[in-house]
Amino acid sequence: MTLIVQKYGGTSLGSMARIQAVAGRVVKRYHKGSRIVVVASAIGKTTDELLGMAKALSDSPRTREMGMLLSAGEVISSALLAMAIQSLGVPATALTGAQSGISASGSYDNARIKKIEPERIHRLVNDGEIVVVAGYQGQRNEDIAVLGRGGSDASAVALAAALSADCCKIYSDVPGVLSCDPRIVQNARLLPRIAYEEMLELAASGAQVMMGRSIEIARKFALEILVSSAFEESPGTVIGKKETIVEKSIITGIALQKDIARIDVHGHNGEGRFVKNLLANIAEEEISIQLLTSGKNILHSPALSFTVNAEEAERTKVILKQLLADNLIADFSLETDVAQVSLVGFGISENYGIVYEVFDALSSANIDILMTSTSEIKISVIVAKRFGEASVRELHQKFALAFPPGKRKIAG
Amino acid sequence: MTLIVQKYGGTSLGSMARIQAVAGRVVKRYHKGSRIVVVASAIGKTTDELLGMAKALSDSPRTREMGMLLSAGEVISSALLAMAIQSLGVPATALTGAQSGISASGSYDNARIKKIEPERIHRLVNDGEIVVVAGYQGQRNEDIAVLGRGGSDASAVALAAALSADCCKIYSDVPGVLSCDPRIVQNARLLPRIAYEEMLELAASGAQVMMGRSIEIARKFALEILVSSAFEESPGTVIGKKETIVEKSIITGIALQKDIARIDVHGHNGEGRFVKNLLANIAEEEISIQLLTSGKNILHSPALSFTVNAEEAERTKVILKQLLADNLIADFSLETDVAQVSLVGFGISENYGIVYEVFDALSSANIDILMTSTSEIKISVIVAKRFGEASVRELHQKFALAFPPGKRKIAG
Numbered sequence: 001m002t003l004i005v006q007k008y009g010g011t012s013l014g015s016m017a018r019i020q021a022v023a024g025r026v027v028k029r030y031h032k033g034s035r036i037v038v039v040a041s042a043i044g045k046t047t048d049e050l051l052g053m054a055k056a057l058s059d060s061p062r063t064r065e066m067g068m069l070l071s072a073g074e075v076i077s078s079a080l081l082a083m084a085i086q087s088l089g090v091p092a093t094a095l096t097g098a099q100s101g102i103s104a105s106g107s108y109d110n111a112r113i114k115k116i117e118p119e120r121i122h123r124l125v126n127d128g129e130i131v132v133v134a135g136y137q138g139q140r141n142e143d144i145a146v147l148g149r150g151g152s153d154a155s156a157v158a159l160a161a162a163l164s165a166d167c168c169k170i171y172s173d174v175p176g177v178l179s180c181d182p183r184i185v186q187n188a189r190l191l192p193r194i195a196y197e198e199m200l201e202l203a204a205s206g207a208q209v210m211m212g213r214s215i216e217i218a219r220k221f222a223l224e225i226l227v228s229s230a231f232e233e234s235p236g237t238v239i240g241k242k243e244t245i246v247e248k249s250i251i252t253g254i255a256l257q258k259d260i261a262r263i264d265v266h267g268h269n270g271e272g273r274f275v276k277n278l279l280a281n282i283a284e285e286e287i288s289i290q291l292l293t294s295g296k297n298i299l300h301s302p303a304l305s306f307t308v309n310a311e312e313a314e315r316t317k318v319i320l321k322q323l324l325a326d327n328l329i330a331d332f333s334l335e336t337d338v339a340q341v342s343l344v345g346f347g348i349s350e351n352y353g354i355v356y357e358v359f360d361a362l363s364s365a366n367i368d369i370l371m372t373s374t375s376e377i378k379i380s381v382i383v384a385k386r387f388g389e390a391s392v393r394e395l396h397q398k399f400a401l402a403f404p405p406g407k408r409k410i411a412g
Numbered sequence: 413m414t415l416i417v418q419k420y421g422g423t424s425l426g427s428m429a430r431i432q433a434v435a436g437r438v439v440k441r442y443h444k445g446s447r448i449v450v451v452a453s454a455i456g457k458t459t460d461e462l463l464g465m466a467k468a469l470s471d472s473p474r475t476r477e478m479g480m481l482l483s484a485g486e487v488i489s490s491a492l493l494a495m496a497i498q499s500l501g502v503p504a505t506a507l508t509g510a511q512s513g514i515s516a517s518g519s520y521d522n523a524r525i526k527k528i529e530p531e532r533i534h535r536l537v538n539d540g541e542i543v544v545v546a547g548y549q550g551q552r553n554e555d556i557a558v559l560g561r562g563g564s565d566a567s568a569v570a571l572a573a574a575l576s577a578d579c580c581k582i583y584s585d586v587p588g589v590l591s592c593d594p595r596i597v598q599n600a601r602l603l604p605r606i607a608y609e610e611m612l613e614l615a616a617s618g619a620q621v622m623m624g625r626s627i628e629i630a631r632k633f634a635l636e637i638l639v640s641s642a643f644e645e646s647p648g649t650v651i652g653k654k655e656t657i658v659e660k661s662i663i664t665g666i667a668l669q670k671d672i673a674r675i676d677v678h679g680h681n682g683e684g685r686f687v688k689n690l691l692a693n694i695a696e697e698e699i700s701i702q703l704l705t706s707g708k709n710i711l712h713s714p715a716l717s718f719t720v721n722a723e724e725a726e727r728t729k730v731i732l733k734q735l736l737a738d739n740l741i742a743d744f745s746l747e748t749d750v751a752q753v754s755l756v757g758f759g760i761s762e763n764y765g766i767v768y769e770v771f772d773a774l775s776s777a778n779i780d781i782l783m784t785s786t787s788e789i790k791i792s793v794i795v796a797k798r799f800g801e802a803s804v805r806e807l808h809q810k811f812a813l814a815f816p817p818g819k820r821k822i823a824g
Contacts, residue, residue: 016468023469053492056428057435058499065498065506069491072484079481080465086477087470094477099554120554142511142532 002166003125004029007039007135007156009172012230013077014044022171022230023084026130030090035125037163039135039156040081042073047136067108067137067145071097074134074152082132092130095120097137097144102155104138104145111145112213113138113154116162133159150211157214161221168223170210171230176237177202177209179401180254184389189401191252192235195242198252198344201378204290205342206257215239242346250347250354251399256392257340260290261313262371262382265304265320266331274328275304281319287312291340291373291380305371307382310336338370339388342380343395349376361398367391414578415537416441419451419547419568421584424642425489426456434583434642435496438542442502447537449575451547451568452493454485459548479520479549479557483509486546486564494544504542507532509549509556514567516550516557523557524625525550525566528574545571562623569626573633580635582622583642588649589614589621591813592666596801601813603664604647607654610664610756613790616702617754618669627651654758662759662766663811668804669752672702673725674783674794677716677732678743686740687716693731699724703752703785703792717783719794722748750782751800754792755807761788773810779803 006029008022030036050069054061061069075096082094097104101117124131135152138145147154153170160168175190177199182188194202196219203212209227218225218239228236267274282289292306308316313336320332348354355372358379362369367390371382383391418441420434442448462481466473487508494506509516513529536543547564550557559566565582572580587602589611594600606614608631615624621639630637630651640648679686694701704718720728725748732744760766767784770791774781779802783794795803 016465019469050488053428053488054495057431057492057496061495062498065491065494065504068506068508069488069495072487072491075487076462076465076481076484079477079484080469082477083466083473083481084469086474094480096480096556144508 001033001035003035003037003163005037005039005156005160005163005165005168007152007168007170008041008081008230009152009170010041010044010046011173012171013040013042013081016080019043019077019080019084023081023088025230026085027088027090030130036130037121037125037159037165038081038130038132039152039159040074040078040132041135041152043077043080046073046076063108063110064143067111067140067143070109070146071134071137071144074136078132078134082130085130085132090130091128092132093124094132094134096134097155098139100131100133100159102138102158104140104147106145108140108143108145110148111138111140113147113158113217116158118159118162121159121163148213150214153210153214154217157217157223157225161217161223165223167226168218169226169228169236171228172209173229173231174209174227175229175232175234176227177207177239177253179252180392180396181207181256184256184392185254185396188396190234191237193238193240193244194252195346196239197242197377198346199239201342201344201375202253202255205255205340205344205378205380207253207255210239249399249401250345250351251343251395251401252345253343254392254395254399254401255342255344256388257290257342258385258388259310260307260338260340260382261310261316261334261336262305262307262338263316263320264333265329267303268327268330274323277328278304278319278323281323282308282316285315285319287316291371291382293371293373307338307340307371337385338382339385339391340380340382341388341391341395342378343399344378346377348374348379355379357398358395361394362391365390365394367394413445413447415447415449415575417449417451417568417572417575417577417580419564419580419582420453420493420642421564421582422453422456422458423585424583425452425454425493428492431455431489431492431496435493435500437642438497439500439502442542448542449533449537449571449577450493450542450544451564451571452486452490452544453547453564455489455492458485458488475520475522476555479523479552480555482521482558483546483549483556486548490544490546494542497542497544502542503540504544505536506544506546508546509567510551512543512545512571514550514570516552516559518557520552520555520557522560523550523552525559525570525629528570530571530574533571533575560625562626565622565626566629569629569635569637573629573635577635579638580630581638581640581648583640584621585641585643586621586639587641587644587646588639589619589651589665591664592804592808593619593668596668596804597808600808602646603649605650605652605656606664607758608651609654609789610758611651613754613756613787614665614667617667617752617756617790617792619665619667622651661811661813662757662763663755663807663813664757665755666804666807666811666813667754667756668800669702669754670797670800671722672719672750672752672794673722673728673746673748674717674719674750675728675732676745677741679715680739680742686735689740690716690731690735693735694728697727697731699728703783703794705783705785719750719752719783749797750794751797751803752792752794753800753803753807754790755811756790758789760786760791767791769810770807773806774803777802777806779806
């Protein structure tokens, strides 16, 4: 008998009626003859509400209590979903992360799954029960840790791997992975398949379908993930190995990030050491650099450009001001009126002309590229924020990601 | 160094500002040089909201998931209170019931504390930390159980006993135990001390200051409890041994219960057996009988009167209808327009004339007594519901419970 792990996002559990609807879907699948483990996110905006309460009480709450606080959202939703399933006549048991055998390590409020001992879940599903696991959490020693944003996806993927599940299905309020944000490009295409690596790059570039960490776990265990809608019948998107993708396109998806800050730093002539200092300080503050370019011979004409998340801008500025005060750098500038457009696809590594085509498409539309960075499967460009959406539309058009005319458009 | 257990009720933790106020009080006491364990109730109406969600999903949710669901309220409030204390510069650790070493047995949604292993709490307070324990919950085997209504009081009292605390203070939105509900009698008196037994009878008769179970635990361990206000400076009421009460009065307090139903049952002549059947059926349905009177020779003139909580009236009626259909009883009547007034005090057992005085006071006010029942330290009378509050006022006046004129009146 197949074993399926399903994960439902917060919006799909956003009201008692929605929880009942999800219970109905789960039970329907159960009656088709599968053993089912469901991972539940917190209801609606619960996590944000709990975070807001914590912030009202303390500027820097201790992570241990933060983990304990935030774990409650998923404990509530999983207990309620189990009750809704029980009321449909199917035995169901809700388990906290700890009860599910999930051990975590690292920070209490941004932990990683270390180990899963799935004996209790196995026993329950083999007894014919549907198991509902509180997502986003695990046991750290004797205490509770939460897994960071998107952690319920990580719970689902890691559980599917530990249980040797036949598949892992992530249900949320989107029909799957789209070639582009449908709010920007109306004819965004639902991708039938995408490779782990492409999905990783898209996630890192602002696509909010799934967090990178979950994709890394799936890739490590070669576990296929289906991303689909909790609200409508959608074929969804399978995230899997590159080799399994038959219909290949040069560019798989385009992502836009509007909440970034771009920093230019100039060192004193011949003194490239500032780079090491700067990067060390940024790493120490746990600020994540998203895109970084520098001159080829940085030791002699020291200049560095990089981007950070907009909410890290102020803290980055503090570091730069200190370096300036210590006379370790000559100058810096920071601007937040920029956006990053990223194209992702395995075709990039095999098509040397793509970068040119990107420049060509944007310059034809009179959009200046302020900065660029490429990797094996990604091209990112920084443009003025006001041109962000237009850039996405131009590039989507250029690389023909849109659904072929005459076929059904997937709404977002 | 003294060890104090403090418990704060849901209203006193009803907003972030109130949680900060409670943190301030706790820290103030800490700086006076005590080790402190705080037990937190769920914020405001959280428990009722969670119950409402469960009821929207299932008519009879499984108790195991109900316990898990309801425990989340106190996990949230204790984590938040610990954060608020930390932000005042004092180390604090929040613990779930299980992390506190509290084991429970019985139903998952109405459990009793079985054992407390307080090593972790001892270690933390000895390290100078304030420990905030999530009330109302414990570990049952590998799962979570909640302790039933008023369970956070039970957590506090049992923890105080297990920790050999110097005192246990219950802070809520009332200044202490009053001689009477101040919404009914304006000059209700704050009792400086009350005996466990009296408090038990008052609680069983509708006084909502504290649940009987907590008082039983305190009495078992001869632990004095101070009940006081979380909002204002009040001397509060000490619940303790009878012997420690210096200033004794005949009647300590008066309680009113308006949500009751009174049932009269008539058996067939000479067939008193119906009583056994009736009581067995009622016990099986877990309906609690509050007051029961019968004729002296029930086998020959079988008639029985009793009261139940109004919300059990319908289920009681079902039982009686069945007995009638089976011809085991001759007739029954059920009325809900009645109220029960109870006078509690050790003086009752030593003053034979009290019952007469109660009858006298009420008849002078033209209030009919429909039913009466007395115990060692309690006299309860049933009157028409419309006379309930007037009866309380008459009796309060008669037995001079009011604060002597010229002294400060305690507002409710």
